[in-house]
Amino acid sequence: MIKIAIDAMGGDFAPREQIDGALKALAEISDIEITLYGDPEKIKPYIKDEKRIRIVASDGVIDMGEKDPIKAIRSNRKSSMAMALSSVRKEENDAVVSSGATQALIAGAHILVGRMKTMKRTAIAPVLPTASKKHFILLDSGGNLEIKPEYMVQQAYFASIYAKEILGVEKPKVGLINIGTEEGKGRQLDTDAYTLFQENKHIDFVGNVEPKEILDPPCDVMISDGFTANIVMKTIEGTAKGMSSIMKEELMRGILGKLGVILLLKNLKCFKKRLAPEEIGGAMIYGLKGVVIKAQGSSQADGFYNAIKQAAHVVRQDVIGKVSAIIESEANQDG
Amino acid sequence: MIKIAIDAMGGDFAPREQIDGALKALAEISDIEITLYGDPEKIKPYIKDEKRIRIVASDGVIDMGEKDPIKAIRSNRKSSMAMALSSVRKEENDAVVSSGATQALIAGAHILVGRMKTMKRTAIAPVLPTASKKHFILLDSGGNLEIKPEYMVQQAYFASIYAKEILGVEKPKVGLINIGTEEGKGRQLDTDAYTLFQENKHIDFVGNVEPKEILDPPCDVMISDGFTANIVMKTIEGTAKGMSSIMKEELMRGILGKLGVILLLKNLKCFKKRLAPEEIGGAMIYGLKGVVIKAQGSSQADGFYNAIKQAAHVVRQDVIGKVSAIIESEANQDG
Numbered sequence: 289m290i291k292i293a294i295d296a297m298g299g300d301f302a303p304r305e306q307i308d309g310a311l312k313a314l315a316e317i318s319d320i321e322i323t324l325y326g327d328p329e330k331i332k333p334y335i336k337d338e339k340r341i342r343i344v345a346s347d348g349v350i351d352m353g354e355k356d357p358i359k360a361i362r363s364n365r366k367s368s369m370a371m372a373l374s375s376v377r378k379e380e381n382d383a384v385v386s387s388g389a390t391q392a393l394i395a396g397a398h399i400l401v402g403r404m405k406t407m408k409r410t411a412i413a414p415v416l417p418t419a420s421k422k423h424f425i426l427l428d429s430g431g432n433l434e435i436k437p438e439y440m441v442q443q444a445y446f447a448s449i450y451a452k453e454i455l456g457v458e459k460p461k462v463g464l465i466n467i468g469t470e471e472g473k474g475r476q477l478d479t480d481a482y483t484l485f486q487e488n489k490h491i492d493f494v495g496n497v498e499p500k501e502i503l504d505p506p507c508d509v510m511i512s513d514g515f516t517a518n519i520v521m522k523t524i525e526g527t528a529k530g531m532s533s534i535m536k537e538e539l540m541r542g543i544l545g546k547l548g549v550i551l552l553l554k555n556l557k558c559f560k561k562r563l564a565p566e567e568i569g570g571a572m573i574y575g576l577k578g579v580v581i582k583a584q585g586s587s588q589a590d591g592f593y594n595a596i597k598q599a600a601h602v603v604r605q606d607v608i609g610k611v612s613a614i615i616e617s618e619a620n621q622d623g
Numbered sequence: 624m625i626k627i628a629i630d631a632m633g634g635d636f637a638p639r640e641q642i643d644g645a646l647k648a649l650a651e652i653s654d655i656e657i658t659l660y661g662d663p664e665k666i667k668p669y670i671k672d673e674k675r676i677r678i679v680a681s682d683g684v685i686d687m688g689e690k691d692p693i694k695a696i697r698s699n700r701k702s703s704m705a706m707a708l709s710s711v712r713k714e715e716n717d718a719v720v721s722s723g724a725t726q727a728l729i730a731g732a733h734i735l736v737g738r739m740k741t742m743k744r745t746a747i748a749p750v751l752p753t754a755s756k757k758h759f760i761l762l763d764s765g766g767n768l769e770i771k772p773e774y775m776v777q778q779a780y781f782a783s784i785y786a787k788e789i790l791g792v793e794k795p796k797v798g799l800i801n802i803g804t805e806e807g808k809g810r811q812l813d814t815d816a817y818t819l820f821q822e823n824k825h826i827d828f829v830g831n832v833e834p835k836e837i838l839d840p841p842c843d844v845m846i847s848d849g850f851t852a853n854i855v856m857k858t859i860e861g862t863a864k865g866m867s868s869i870m871k872e873e874l875m876r877g878i879l880g881k882l883g884v885i886l887l888l889k890n891l892k893c894f895k896k897r898l899a900p901e902e903i904g905g906a907m908i909y910g911l912k913g914v915v916i917k918a919q920g921s922s923q924a925d926g927f928y929n930a931i932k933q934a935a936h937v938v939r940q941d942v943i944g945k946v947s948a949i950i951e952s953e954a955n956q957d958g
Contacts, residue, residue, distance in 0.1 A: 355805060419865040430802060433810050467765060467853045470690060475768050475850055499858040503865020515810055518802045519851055520858050523834040527862035530754040530838020531898065535870075538894040539887055548886030551879045559873040563866065 289321045289340075290603045292596060293381040296326030297349040297368035298388025300586045303327070306387065307334040309592025313600075314340055316593070320600050323381060325368040346371045350392045352585060357392040361399055369393065373400035376578035383579035383599040385570065387587045394431060397573050397580045404608065406615040409439040410575035411514070412582065413447060414521065415455070415568045419504045423455055423568055427511040430518040431573070437481040440511055444491050446574040446611045447509040453605035454598065455508065463497035463507035465516060471495065477513060490614055499523075528563055567591070569598030574611075579603055624656045624675075625938045627931060628716040631661030632684040632703035633723025635921045638662070641722065642669040644927025648935075649675055651928070655935050658716060660703040681706045685727045687920060692727040696734055704728065708735035711913035718914035718934040720905065722922045728915065729766060729908060737912045739943065741950040744774040745910035746849070747917065748782060749856065750790070750903045754839045758790055758903055762846040765853040766908070772816035775846055779826050781909040781946045782844040788940035789933065790843065798832035798842035800851060806830065812848060825949055834858075863898055902926070904933030909946075914938055 294310050296303040303326050310322050311334075321340045324331055328343050335341065347366040350357075361370055369388045373396050375381045384401075386393050394412060403410060411428035418424055425447045428435070444462045451460035464482055466474045471482060473496055485493040494507045499520055502510070511517070539549050549556070561567060570583035579602045583595035602608075629645050631638040638661050645657050646669075656675045659666055663678050670676065682701035685692075696705055704723045708731050710716045719736075721728050729747060738745060746763035753759055760782045763770070779797045786795035799816055801809045806817060808831055820828040829842045834855055837845070846852070874884050884891070896902060905918035914937045918930035937943075 419868045433802070465854065467768070467850060467857070498861075499854055500861040500864065502858050502861035504861075504868070515802060516851065516854055519800065519834055519854060522802070523837050523855050523858035524862045526833075526835040526837035526839075527859045528866060529835065531863060531866055533754045533839070534897050535894055538897060539890050541890050541893070544886045545890045548883045548890070551883030551886065552874055555874050555876050555880045555883070558876070559870055562869050562873060 290319055290383070290600045291321050291323070291381040292599055293372040293375045293384045294322055294324045294596070295369045295372045295384065295386035295388050296324040296331055297346065298386045299583070299592075300387070301588060302349075302387065303330050304334065305588045306592050307331060308589035309587070309596060310341065311335075311338060312589060312593040313596040314338055317597060317600055319604070320596070322596075323375065325372040325375070344371065344375075350388050350396075352389045357389065357395040358399070360392050361396040369396055370400060373397055373580070376401050376580070382603045383581065385581045385583055385592070385595045385599050387583040387585050387592065389585075390430065390582055393580065393582050394573060397576050401580060402577045404575055404577055404612060406612055406619065407442050407446070407575040409435060409443070410573055411443045411446070412571050412573050413443075413450070414571035416521075416524070417503070417562060417568065421562075422508075424505050424507065425451060425455075425509045426517055426521055427509060428514040428517050429521045429571065430514050432514040434515070435477075435513045437477060437484050440481050440513075441484050441488055441491070442615060443574060444485065444509060444511055445614050447511070448491060449607055449610050449614070450572065450574075450602075451508045453607050453610065454601055457508050459492055460509060461492045461494045461507035462509040462511060463494045463505060465499060465510050465512035465520060466496035467498065469496045469498060490618070564591075568594065570595035572598075572602065577608075579608065625654055625718070625935045626656050626658070626716040627934055628707040628710045628719045629657055629659045629931070630704045630707045630719065630721035630723050631659040631666055632681065633721045634918070634927075635687075635722070636923060637684075637722060638665050639669065640923045641927050642666060643924035644922070644931060645676065646670075646673060647924060647928040648931040649673055652932060652935055654939070655931070657931075658710065660707040660710070679706065679710075685723050685731075687724045692724065692730040693734070695724075695727050696731040704731055705735060708732055708915070711736050711915070717938045718916065720916045720918055720927070720930050720934050722918040722920050722927065724920075725765065725917055728917050732908050732911050732915045736915060739910055739912055739947060741947055741954065742777050742781070742910040744770060744778070745908055746778045746781070747906050747908050748778075748785070749906035751856075751859065752838070752897060752903065756897075757843075759840050759842065760786060760790075760844045761852055761856055762844060763849040763852050764856045764906065765849050767849040769850070770812075770848045772812060772819050775816050775848075776819050776823055776826070777950060778909060779820065779844060779846055780949050782846070783826060784942055784945050784949070785907065785909075785937075786843040788942050788945065789936055792843050794827055795844060796827045796829045796842035797844040797846060798829045798840060800834060800845050800847035800855060801831035802833065804831045804833060825953070899926075902929065905930035907933075907937065912943075914943065
């Protein structure tokens with residue numbers, strides 16, 4: 289059985305949507321057991337007589353707007369997020385899924401789950417939709433604002449294995465996010481990373497990729513430092529939001545417009561769904577001793593279910609073990 | 624009369640669209656004179672007996688894919704771009720408009736037009752549409768990959784004056800592109816720039832702005848280093864392209880879909896137009912002794928006309944003179 293810890297109190301619609309997502313996961317996935325960390329009084333009303341699920345009482349929630357995430361975790365060890373994370377360290381669970389505050393989850397995962405010995409930096413890696421119905425992994429979306437190129441190489445190993453084992457890509461390709469495609473473009477970091485990627489035999493490197501291909505990239509992994517990739521992620525979000533708002537305004541103009549939109553309601557819904565990140569699951573935090581998945585803060589039951597399904601799959605495929613094996617074999621070769 | 628130099632040979636559809644744009648500008652704007660730099664054999668067929676326009680023969684074009692833009696300019700002094708730029712240095716013209724290669728235009732402007740003494744770095748500043756039918760200036764979209772915060776302050780002066788004089792914003796607001804809104808977010812550069820902006824009395828600073836507000840920003844100028852802002856610009860482009868492609872695919876599904884799309888054809892066209900950058904004009908290169916406007920490489924006549932109109936307006940409002948006055952007054956206060 290794969291044991292999954294759920295931070296039942298984290299997220300905009302917690303605990304309701306988190307619990308409904310967990311119940312759906314139990315119904316759909318036969319090899320998992322779930323532990324909900326949260327306030328039993330608030331959780332119990334949603335649970336009937338389901339098997340393979342239990343509640344562990346926690347005390348308090350990490351606030352979404354927390355300014356000092358490390359302090360928030362340290363001073364709230366009984367919070368649902370902290371207890372769920374600690375349960376992985378204690379090997380009571382194999383994975384954690386949380387819709388709680390991202391920075392607190394990253395900080396908490398460092399402190400309470402711990403970093404893989406071989407990986408020097410953690411990273412947070414959302415999976416985003418492309419125009420061609422595939423997906424790509426965006427690295428590092430906010431873990432390390434500034435980073436050494438050799439740590440980017442480790443993150444690329446992780447993403448490549450993730451893409452193979454979880455997204456089912458036979459030979460995952462990695463692209464460096466840059467302002468131009470030619471070699472030599474970008475800052476010192478970018479040219480240094482380019483060289484390391486190109487020389488590395490574990491990485492199938494396609495070179496620099498401009499974000500004007502961001503929803504149709506020639507690769508499965510798009511990588512940059514944590515500042516840049518976070519800016520890319522938020523710009524995608526902002527552009528999608530702005531375009532949707534302009535579209536709504538323009539399409540509804542006039543009688544023909546309103547009629548046209550009515551005819552298109554179903555198709556517009558599919559369009560919206562194609563762009564929704566929670567269709568894919570959550571963002572995995574790479575570089576930890578255990579599996580930690582950050583689901584969208586605004587997750588509803590289906591989105592949260594997808595994140596649980598993803599967590600179980602990462603455990604099942606032993607992604608972390610496979611990454612460790614590569615990094616260790618490399619360290620031995622170097623030494 | 625405002626004298627405008629046109630690089631007639633630069634751009635995907637040159638010289639045809641450049642000439643048609645110039646002719647429209649002559650018809651619509653009474654206080655301009657135009658000089659077309661290009662191959663007279665290719666230009667003459669499109670010109671009848673218009674007044675206030677003349678052709679100066681050039682030799683060669685700067686290739687759009689030029690890898691070494693500085694070399695390209697230095698070894699093609701007779702090219703249409705180089706001759707148009709030089710004409711501003713010689714005070715034969717007040718402004719240049721070109722759809723040619725961006726990096727070559729920036730390099731050429733440095734060499735052939737020259738930098739304002741008071742401004743330490745040039746910057747390229749496209750004006751982008753927002754969801755609320757306003758515009759914002761994006762700085763620096765590729766001029767300086769790495770930059771000192773004090774140079775960002777100068778660029779913000781320029782953009783503020785541009786927003787006031789050209790976009791008609793009474794009190795332009797400036798926001799720093801960052802991964803979070805709280806003070807202290809981001810890299811060293813970002814926190815340093817934050818402090819300088821906040822202390823500066825010439826800048827109406829709204830603080831950090833996340834790109835998830837990129838098409839509805841709480842400010843008229845969004846600023847970062849040239850690498851980050853270029854990544855933002857290209858991510859907007861890529862997301863818009865990807866979303867349009869997904870939208871096309873999803874909306875056209877089924878009979879109802881096709882019918883709905885037919886009813887919406889006019890509205891979809893307006894939607895597309897709202898997002899088109901060439902509706903606003905081109906990107907001005909800040910920090911030069913003369914007015915240099917980069918029109919989209921793919922500009923057609925209307926887009927190129929908008930860039931000419933913009934160039935004339937920048938000359939008319941003496942934007943460069945007003946920027947110099949602020950920077951000089953500040954230098955005097957410091958000294």
